[in-house]
Structure formats: C-alpha cells, structure tokens
Amino acid sequence: MAERRSEKLKFEPWRDPGAQAYVRIENVTRKFGDFVAVNNVSLKIYQREIFCLLGGSGCGKSTLLRMLAGFEAVTAGSIFIDGQDMAGIPPYERPVNMMFQSYALFPHMTVEKNIAFGLEQERLSRSEIATRVTEILDIVKLGEFAVRKPHQLSGGQRQRVALARALAKRPKLLLLDEPLGALDKKLREHTQFELINIQEQLGVTFMVVTHDQEEAMTLASRIGVMNRGEIVQIGTPTEIYEFPSSEFVADFIGSVNMFEGRLVEDLPDRVRIQSDELGGLVYVDHGISAAPSATLWVAIRPEKIDIQRTPPASTHENCVKGVVKEIAYMGDVSIFLVRIDTGKIIRVTLPNIERLSDDERIMWDETVYLTWHPGSPVVVTQ
Amino acid sequence: MAGNLTHTRSGWGSGRVGPLWELFFRFGPPRWSDYIRSNWAGQRLVISVPYLWLLLFFLVPFLIVLKISFAEFSPLGRPPYEPVLRWLEDGALQIKLEFASYSYLLHEPLYVSAWLYSIKVAAVSTVFCLLVAYPMAYAIARSSPASRNVLLMLVILPFWTSFLLRVYAWIGLLKTDGVINQFLMAIGIIDEPLAMMNTSFAVYIGIVYSYLPFMILPLYSNLEKHDQTLLEAAQDLGAGPIRSFFRITLPLSFPGVVAGSLLVFIPAVGEYVIPTLLGRTDQLMIAGLLSDEFFRNRDWPRASSVAIAMLLLLVVPIMIFQHFQNRELRANKR
Ligand SMILES: Nc1ncnc2c1ncn2[C@@H]1O[C@H](COP(=O)(O)OP(=O)(O)O)[C@@H](O)[C@H]1O
Ligand SMILES: [Mg+2]
Numbered sequence: 070m071a072e073r074r075s076e077k078l079k080f081e082p083w084r085d086p087g088a089q090a091y092v093r094i095e096n097v098t099r100k101f102g103d104f105v106a107v108n109n110v111s112l113k114i115y116q117r118e119i120f121c122l123l124g125g126s127g128c129g130k131s132t133l134l135r136m137l138a139g140f141e142a143v144t145a146g147s148i149f150i151d152g153q154d155m156a157g158i159p160p161y162e163r164p165v166n167m168m169f170q171s172y173a174l175f176p177h178m179t180v181e182k183n184i185a186f187g188l189e190q191e192r193l194s195r196s197e198i199a200t201r202v203t204e205i206l207d208i209v210k211l212g213e214f215a216v217r218k219p220h221q222l223s224g225g226q227r228q229r230v231a232l233a234r235a236l237a238k239r240p241k242l243l244l245l246d247e248p249l250g251a252l253d254k255k256l257r258e259h260t261q262f263e264l265i266n267i268q269e270q271l272g273v274t275f276m277v278v279t280h281d282q283e284e285a286m287t288l289a290s291r292i293g294v295m296n297r298g299e300i301v302q303i304g305t306p307t308e309i310y311e312f313p314s315s316e317f318v319a320d321f322i323g324s325v326n327m328f329e330g331r332l333v334e335d336l337p338d339r340v341r342i343q344s345d346e347l348g349g350l351v352y353v354d355h356g357i358s359a360a361p362s363a364t365l366w367v368a369i370r371p372e373k374i375d376i377q378r379t380p381p382a383s384t385h386e387n388c389v390k391g392v393v394k395e396i397a398y399m400g401d402v403s404i405f406l407v408r409i410d411t412g413k414i415i416r417v418t419l420p421n422i423e424r425l426s427d428d429e430r431i432m433w434d435e436t437v438y439l440t441w442h443p444g445s446p447v448v449v450t451q
Numbered sequence: 452m453a454g455n456l457t458h459t460r461s462g463w464g465s466g467r468v469g470p471l472w473e474l475f476f477r478f479g480p481p482r483w484s485d486y487i488r489s490n491w492a493g494q495r496l497v498i499s500v501p502y503l504w505l506l507l508f509f510l511v512p513f514l515i516v517l518k519i520s521f522a523e524f525s526p527l528g529r530p531p532y533e534p535v536l537r538w539l540e541d542g543a544l545q546i547k548l549e550f551a552s553y554s555y556l557l558h559e560p561l562y563v564s565a566w567l568y569s570i571k572v573a574a575v576s577t578v579f580c581l582l583v584a585y586p587m588a589y590a591i592a593r594s595s596p597a598s599r600n601v602l603l604m605l606v607i608l609p610f611w612t613s614f615l616l617r618v619y620a621w622i623g624l625l626k627t628d629g630v631i632n633q634f635l636m637a638i639g640i641i642d643e644p645l646a647m648m649n650t651s652f653a654v655y656i657g658i659v660y661s662y663l664p665f666m667i668l669p670l671y672s673n674l675e676k677h678d679q680t681l682l683e684a685a686q687d688l689g690a691g692p693i694r695s696f697f698r699i700t701l702p703l704s705f706p707g708v709v710a711g712s713l714l715v716f717i718p719a720v721g722e723y724v725i726p727t728l729l730g731r732t733d734q735l736m737i738a739g740l741l742s743d744e745f746f747r748n749r750d751w752p753r754a755s756s757v758a759i760a761m762l763l764l765l766v767v768p769i770m771i772f773q774h775f776q777n778r779e780l781r782a783n784k785r
Binding site for chain 2: 138139140159160161162166167169171173174175176177186187190191234235238
C-alpha cells in the first residue's frame with residue numbers, strides 16, 4: 070500500500086510539458102436557448118488519471134460529461150479524444166463508455182446479457198464474449214449473479230453491473246456520472262476504494278462527476294471545481310484544499326473561516342492584512358500577488374486554529390479573543406463555534422486525542438483565545 | 452370509518468388507468484374519488500359494481516346461451532326448449548344434453564372454413580394494424596407533451612362519428628366507380644378499375660382502419676413510459692439507433708404489443724359489420740354465419756353452439772397466454 074501510494078505521488082503527467090493529453094476540451098460552451106450550461110471550459114485529461122468534476126447541483130457537470138459521450142451537442146469549442154476531433158461523431162462510434170447515474174441497466178436482460186451487449190456490438194465471437202464477460206464479472210465480484218435480472222439485485226450490486234458493463238468494452242476513457250450517488254454512506258465509502266482498485270488494475274482513465282467533495286478528495290488524482298458552468302480551479306486534492314484560488318473554492322471545499330481585509334504590508338516573502346471583520350491583524354509568512362488596493366479574503370481552515378484559555382505571549386497578530394457559543398462532540402473531533410468581539414462566529418475543530426475530565430475541557434461561555442500559524446491562512450483575491 | 456378527505460398525490464392519470472382517462476379527467480378529478488380512496492368500505496363497493504355488472508350481463512346470458520346450445524332444434528324456431536336439467540318424479544336428476552349442434556359444427560365444412568377464414572382475416576389485420584400503429588404510437592410518445600395531447604385527441608376523434616357511417620364511407624372509396632379508382636384512372640396509373648369491393652383486401656382495410664386506435668393507445672401508453680437513458684446506454688455501448696430499437700425498445704414494448712394485438716384480434720375474429728358491408732360474398736366469417744343461423748334458419752341451438760365454440764376456441768388460449776404474460780411482467784417490473 071505504501072509503495073503504491075508513493076507511485077501515485079509520482080504520477081503527475083500534468084506537470085510534464087511533453088506529456089500528451091488523452092482528452093483535450095478546448096473552449097467548450099453549451100447553451101440551452103439563452104441559458105449557458107457550460108461556459109468556455111478548457112481541460113486536459115491524461116491517461117490513467119482519475120479526474121473528478123466537482124460542483125454543486127445544476128452547475129453543468131453532467132452536461133460536460135454528456136458532451137464527451139456525444140449525447141449533447143457542443144455549441145462552441147471542440148473536444149479531442151486521443152487526438153481525434155469528436156465533432157459530428159455519434160455516441161456509438163466514440164472510444165469512450167459511460168456509467169449512468171441511474172445505471173440504465175436493461176431490465177429485460179440478465180446481468181450477463183447486459184454486460185455482453187456492448188461486446189456483441191463489436192461482433193466478437195461467442196466464446197470471446199463469454200470469456201470477457203466472465204473476466205469482468207470476476208473483477209466486480211458478481212460471478213454468482215450472472216443469470217439474475219437487474220430487479221433481483223441490490224443497489225450496490227446494480228452499481229457494479231453498470232460499472233462492469235461499461236468496462237467490458239475496455240474503453241480507454243470511462244465517464245462516470247455520480248457513480249456512487251445512489252448508495253448509502255457506508256457502502257459509498259467502501260465502493261470508493263474498490264473503484265480506485267479497479268481503475269488501477271485495468272489502467273483506464275476515469276472522469277468522474279460528483280457533487281460530494283469527500284468523494285472527489287478520495288478518488289481524484291486531480292479535481293476540477295465547477296461553478297455556474299465554468300471551471301474555477303483545477304488541481305490535486307491537496308492543492309484545492311490547501312491553496313484554493315478563490316473565495317468560492319475555499320468556501321465550497323470543506324469548511325472555512327473567511328475574513329475580508331486589506332493589505333497593510335506587502336513584501337515578497339510576507340504580508341500583513343488588516344481585517345475589520347476579524348478585528349485585528351493577520352500575518353502571513355508567504356508573499357501573495359494582489360494589487361495593493363484590492364479587497365482580499367483571508368481563509369483559515371477550522372482545524373488549523375488553536376483554542377486556549379490563557380492569552381498567548383503576543384496577542385498583537387494572528388490572535389483573536391472570543392466566547393464559546395456552541396460545542397459539538399463528533400466523536401473523532403469536537404467543533405467549537407466561537408463568537409469574537411466583532412460579532413463574527415469562528416469555527417474551530419480540535420481532534421479528541423485524549424479523554425479529558427470535565428474541568429480540563431473548554432466549556433460553553435468561556436472566554437478563549439484563538440491563534441494560528443502564519444503559514445495557515447490562505448489569501449484569495451476573488 | 453376514517454372520514455378524512457386527505458388529498459392523495461396519485462391522481463386519476465396514475466397507475467394502471469390508461470392515458471385515455473387522463474384526457475377525460477384532465478379538468479380535475481371528481482371530489483368523491485378522494486373520499487373513496489381514503490375509505491376501504493367505499494373502495495370495495497366501487498370494485499364490486501363492475502363485477503356485479505359482469506355477473507348479471509355477461510355470465511348469466513352466457514349460461515343461458517350455453518343451455519340453449521345443448522337443446523334440441525325445435526321446428527318452431529324459438530324457445531321454449533326442453534330443459535337441460537329436470538327433476539324426474541322419482542326424485543332423480545335428469546341431465547339431457549343434445550350434442551347435435553356441436554357435432555354439426557365439426558362435420559360441416561362451411562363452418563370449418565368460416566372459422567379458419569375468420570382467424571386468417573383477424574391475424575392478417577392485426578399484423579397490419581401493428582405495422583401502422585407502432586410508428587404512430589412511437590412518434591406520439593416522442594413528441595413534445597403539448598402536441599402529444601393533440602395527437603392523441605386526433606387518434607380517438609373518429610370515435611365521435613358512427614362506426615357504421617365510417618364503414619359505409621369506405622364503400623364510397625373502394626367501389627368500382629369510387630374515389631380511389633377514379634383518381635387512379637384520372638392520373639393514368641390504371642386503365643380499368645380495380646376490383647376492391649367485396650374482397651378480403653377491403654375487409655383488411657376496414658378492420659385496420661376501424662381498430663387502429665385500440666392498437667395505438669396501449670402501445671403509446673407503454674412507449675411513453677420508456678426510460679430514454681436506456682437508449683443512450685445502448686448507443687454508448689456501440690449500438691446504432693436501429694440496433695438499439697430492436698434490442699431495447701421493441702422487447703420492452705412487448706406488453707404493449709400483446710395488449711394492442713389482443714384488443715384488435717379478439718373483436719376482429721367476431722367482426723360482423725365490416726365483412727358484411729365490404730367483404731366477400733362467397734366466404735362468410737364466423738359472425739356472419741352465426742347471424743345467418745340465428746336470423747335466417749332460426750336455429751337457436753346451433754347459433755348458440757357457434758357462439759360457445761367461438762368463445763372457447765378464442766378465450767381459453769388467450770387466457771393461458773395472458774397468465775404467463777402477467778407472470779413475466781410481474782417479474783420484470785419489481
Ligand atoms: N436538455 C436541457 N434543456 C434545458 N436545460 C438543460 C438541459 N439539460 C440541462 N439543462 C440545464 O443545464 C444546467 C446544468 O445541468 P447539469 O449539467 O445536469 O447539472 P449537474 O451539474 O447537476 O449535473 C441545469 O441548470 C439544467 O437545468
Ligand atoms: Mg448531474
């Protein structure tokens with residue numbers, strides 16, 4: 070596992086300027102009447118990647134995926150798969166397969182027949198089809214259900230049939246529209262890892278649409294965050310989480326505390342930001358690129374804030390005083406909502422590492438000091 | 452009694468009630484339907500009404516016809532006949548069945564050929580009806596919701612005029628100096644009029660025309676429910692539109708095909724008006740023969756035995772077929 074992890078870390082074709090993208094989406098726009106569902110999206114996807122399109126409901130993720138599959142016409146721009154322009158190529162001639170959100174299993178066919186359907190279209194011999202069906206049924210561990218009809222399967226099994234059916238054709242690129250959306254939480258987490266294993270085993274490129282940021286974080290080699298038909302940031306899960314490029318991304322991924330502010334000191338290796346919302350100074354130990362007069366947002370993740378009863382040595386900067394208003398014990402972590410003097414509520418999470426007695430624990434209505442490391446805040450300008 | 456008038460979400464148009472009803476109840480369901488739905492006793496009452504109706508006006512007459520079919524022909528030409536069941540003076544029950552009518556049916560070639568001809572006409576008409584209705588139903592199901600209602604309206608519009616009138620109108624079209632012949636001769640495709648009246652062809656036309664809505668509506672209500680993503684999935688897996696149709700749409704519409712075919716085939720076998728007005732004079736269909744027996748020969752027992760034979764030969768296989776069909780359907784639905 071550790072080995073695979075390190076291999077994975079090395080797998081970063083998007084950093085290699087010589088690497089050939091398997092899918093190139095260039096300035097693609099899709100309009101429905103006057104409504105722009107996908108707006109000028111450009112994207113490169115490399116072989117063996119798991120690329121996640123992440124965004125809220127209705128932001129155009131499915132539309133983009135359906136344009137790749139060929140079900141939706143492109144209003145403007147072009148799509149290249151494996152170097153070939155996809156304009157005018159019908160879905161049944163594209164080298165991609167799709168796993169539908171509703172699974173779209175054929176209700177009148179057995180599991181076996183569902184999976185064989187795509188292979189029959191390739192006019193393979195019967196024995197070849199049988200071998201490949203058995204093979205893929207083994208991979209998704211559904212061998213004993215081969216002769217069942219879809220209605221005789223559980224939700225998780227249906228999901229695997231849909232996956233097997235799409236994979237049976239050995240596509241280079243598999244499109245998955247909310248592949249785990251219909252499963253319950255436990256099963257979803259389990260299936261996420263199974264999906265990664267299958268992807269690594271078969272070496273297929275995955276493009277996954279999801280609205281669940283945890284799912285995207287678990288699955289993706291890279292995430293493309295979408296908002297209102299546009300891609301607002303592309304990056305690895307870590308980049309997206311630690312260095313969101315905009316207020317929207319910072320807010321959308323995980324939870325975050327945001328403070329509006331302005332630059333008071335702008336040096337190449339450090340900045341100071343005065344925030345009236347925070348009622349104090351934020352010191353950041355890296356430089357940022359922003360016009361001196363621009364409005365900025367400082368984003369600090371709840372788990373990067375420390376909470377203590379006694380005032381720290383210096384309360385001059387990266388420190389704010391407040392009163393605990395709400396405490397939620399979540400098992401692994403506790404969440405504190407602290408109201409600072411300006412009236413703003415700050416969210417802080419602390420891992421529950423030790424079992425504390427009642428008088429060690431921070432309680433409701435206590436006055437506390439919040440501090441953070443100068444490397445923690447992220448400054449965004451839009 | 453739970454007398455609350457809670458409004459349930461499912462309206463008249465949902466569930467097994469066909470799209471035809473949807474048209475009729477478009478302007479709001481009658482209030483009492485809510486009441487009945489929330490009240491079990493009321494529901495039972497409503498269900499029992501059609502059963503009572505069938506019992507009174509179908510089963511009882513059927514039993515009377517059955518009884519007459521076993522009676523002896525009376526020269527008077529009409530009932531009363533000797534009763535089938537009779538209590539003798541010593542308390543024994545006498546059952547007297549006269550099989551003469553039935554054995555006559557089997558031995559008289561006229562009946563056998565009328566029977567076979569009826570089956571043939573009904574089968575051929577059903578196939579053509581299906582071929583015409585399927586594309587129409589498909590097109591309606593794929594059109595926009597607004598035009599869908601208009602198109603459905605057009606399909607059932609002919610019902611507003613008399614069936615008899617519509618069949619008569621075909622005489623005007625098909626006869627030797629009728630509209631079709633005159634038109635074809637005027638544009639020079641034919642020199643002599645085609646003999647279309649009093650042929651099997653005319654009967655096919657009449658039946659296909661008259662029964663088309665009975666084929667379109669069940670097909671439509673099936674096709675309309677199809678999940679379009681299944682077709683997308685088929686295309687995604689490499690099947691072009693034609694293959695997708697034959698592998699996905701057609702098999703999934705099979706229940707609609709069966710329902711429509713039964714709705715056309717069953718009445719077509721016993722069709723009387725169309726073959727009488729448009730059909731051959733040298734070959735009767737079974738209903739024409741029955742009517743002759745009844746009205747001309749006044750042989751009630753034989754007419755009754757024809758009716759019973761028709762029912763048994765037609766209904767029993769269909770019921771068996773339906774039984775298996777339903778089992779299949781239930782298995783596919785869940
Ligand atoms: N066929 C269509 N006609 C009109 N609007 C559509 C159509 N398909 C999608 N849209 C609109 O485009 C937007 C994006 O849809 P979609 O890509 O399905 O979003 P999601 O990100 O939830 O998958 C939505 O606002 C939706 O209403
Ligand atoms: Mg979607």
